Amino acid sequence: MQQSITSPMTPLEKRATWSLASIYALRMLGLFMILPVLSLFAEKLSGSTPLLIGLSISIYGLSQALLQIPFGLMSDRFGRKKIIIFGLLLFAGGSIVAALATTIYGVLLGRALQGSGAIAAAIMALVADLTQEVHRTKAMATIGLSIGASFGVAISIAPVIAGFMGVPGIFWLTAALSIIAIMAIIYVVPNPVKSRLHRDAEVVPGQISVVLKNADLLRLNYGIFILHLILTASFVIIPLLMRDAGLTAKLHWQVYLPVFVVSMLVAVPFVILAEKKRKMKAVFIGAIAVIMTAETGLWLFHDSLPGIIAFLWLFFCGFNLLEATLPSLISKTAPGDMKGTAMGFYSSSQFLGAFIGGAAGGWSYGEFGADTVFVVCAVCALSWLLVSLFMKPPRYLANLLLSIEQLTQQEAENLSDVLLAVAGVEEVKLHWHEGVAYLKVDNQQLDRTQLQHLLSQTVSPLPVNE
Numbered sequence: 001m002q003q004s005i006t007s008p009m010t011p012l013e014k015r016a017t018w019s020l021a022s023i024y025a026l027r028m029l030g031l032f033m034i035l036p037v038l039s040l041f042a043e044k045l046s047g048s049t050p051l052l053i054g055l056s057i058s059i060y061g062l063s064q065a066l067l068q069i070p071f072g073l074m075s076d077r078f079g080r081k082k083i084i085i086f087g088l089l090l091f092a093g094g095s096i097v098a099a100l101a102t103t104i105y106g107v108l109l110g111r112a113l114q115g116s117g118a119i120a121a122a123i124m125a126l127v128a129d130l131t132q133e134v135h136r137t138k139a140m141a142t143i144g145l146s147i148g149a150s151f152g153v154a155i156s157i158a159p160v161i162a163g164f165m166g167v168p169g170i171f172w173l174t175a176a177l178s179i180i181a182i183m184a185i186i187y188v189v190p191n192p193v194k195s196r197l198h199r200d201a202e203v204v205p206g207q208i209s210v211v212l213k214n215a216d217l218l219r220l221n222y223g224i225f226i227l228h229l230i231l232t233a234s235f236v237i238i239p240l241l242m243r244d245a246g247l248t249a250k251l252h253w254q255v256y257l258p259v260f261v262v263s264m265l266v267a268v269p270f271v272i273l274a275e276k277k278r279k280m281k282a283v284f285i286g287a288i289a290v291i292m293t294a295e296t297g298l299w300l301f302h303d304s305l306p307g308i309i310a311f312l313w314l315f316f317c318g319f320n321l322l323e324a325t326l327p328s329l330i331s332k333t334a335p336g337d338m339k340g341t342a343m344g345f346y347s348s349s350q351f352l353g354a355f356i357g358g359a360a361g362g363w364s365y366g367e368f369g370a371d372t373v374f375v376v377c378a379v380c381a382l383s384w385l386l387v388s389l390f391m392k393p394p395r396y397l398a399n400l401l402l403s404i405e406q407l408t409q410q411e412a413e414n415l416s417d418v419l420l421a422v423a424g425v426e427e428v429k430l431h432w433h434e435g436v437a438y439l440k441v442d443n444q445q446l447d448r449t450q451l452q453h454l455l456s457q458t459v460s461p462l463p464v465n466e
Helices: 011-032 038-042 050-078 080-100 104-116 120-130 133-187 205-212 215-244 253-276 280-301 305-333 336-368 370-388 409-420 448-458
Strands: 398-403 425-431 436-441
Touching: 011 080, 011 120, 011 133, 038 050, 038 104, 038 133, 038 215, 050 080, 050 104, 050 120, 050 215, 050 336, 080 104, 080 120, 080 133, 120 133, 120 336, 133 253, 133 305, 133 398, 205 336, 215 280, 215 305, 215 336, 215 370, 253 280, 253 305, 280 305, 280 370, 305 336, 336 370, 336 398, 336 425, 336 436, 409 425, 409 436, 409 448
Parallel strands: none
Antiparallel strands: 398 436, 425 436
C-alpha cells in the first residue's frame, strides 16, 4: 500500500481524532466554565481579596505552563495513555478539592491541582501516533475547533449551571467529566502500533535553544501571552461589573451566548481573507487593534450594561480571530521539523499569560479599581500592536510529512533533491534515522499529481494504528 496525499482518514483515524478531541474539549470545558462565574463566587469566601480572587481564576495557568512540556516528554518514556490518565486524575482531584473548599485558599489549591493535569502535549503526541501525517493537519484542526467550541459553550452555560448548582456544582461536574474522559481513553481511543518521536507535534529538547532564539516565534509567543493576559484580567471583573449594572448572575448567559456566536460569525470572513487571500499580517494587526479598542471602550463605558455588552462583543471579534490566526502563524513560521517545539513554548506562553493576567487583574482591581484593569489591558494590547508591526509577512506554507523508513540514507538524500523539484515544495528536512521527511509546501502552487506520482514510486505510509 502506497502513501496517498489525497486519501481519506481511515475509520480508526477518525475514531482517534474525534475521541481525543472530545477528551481535550471536556478538560478545557471544565477550565473555561469557571471563567465567567468564579469571581462572583470567590468574593464571598473566607479570606478572599481581589488579588486572591484573580489568582483563583488564573493559578491553573502557572502549573499548566510549568508541567505541560515535562508531561509531554514523560509520555515518550512511560506511555501516552498512562500520562493522560494520570493528568486527568490530577484534574479530577483538583476539581474535588475546589468543590469542597470553604476558603479562598482551598479554591487556589484546587485550581493549581487542576492545572497540574497538563495533558495537552501528551494528547497531541498520541494524535500524532494514531494518524498519518497527510491527515494530521486535519486532526489537529479538529482538536483546535473542539477547544474553540468548548470555550463558547463553557462561558454560555456556566452562569446557568451556577444558578442551579452553585459554583461548587461546576467543580463536581468537572470532576465527573474527567472520569468520563478517563473511560474514553481506556475504552474508546485506539492503541498505537508504537509511539515514536514526532517533531511536528512534540517538544524536542535539542531544539529548545534554537526556537527560543527565533525572533519571529518569540514575537508570536509574546502575542499569545498578551492575549490570554487580557482575557483573564478582563474576566476577573466583567462578571462583577455586569452584576453591578443590574444583570443577575444567572442571566449572564444571555450576554455571553449571543456575543460569542455573533463574534464568531464576524471573524470567519476575516480568517478566510487572511488565509485564502494571503492578507495575514494586515488582518492580524487589525485584530490586535480591535482588542485594544475594545479594552479602551470597556474602560470608558464599564459602568453601563449596554457599553459592557457592545465592547465585550468587539473584544471577542478580535479574540476569536487571533485565536484562529496565531497557531497558523506559528505553523507557517517554524521549520517543519521544529513545529512541535515551537508549539510547546507557544502553549506555555499562553498559560503563563493567563496566570499573570489573573494576578495583575485582581491586584489592579483591588488597589485602583476597574478602570485601571482595562487601562492596563489596553496598554498591553498597544505594546503587542507595536511589536507586531515589525513582524515579517508570513510564508504561506503548509506542513507535510512523509515516511522514508524503507529508503537507504543515500536514497533519502536523492529523494530530497527530487522533492524540491516538485512545483510548490519549498523546503525539505530529512531525518533519516527517524524515517521521516518534513516538507513545507505552498498549497496554491503544489503539483499534487507530480508529488503523488513520486510517492507512489518511492514512499510508503507511516504505520498508524490497530
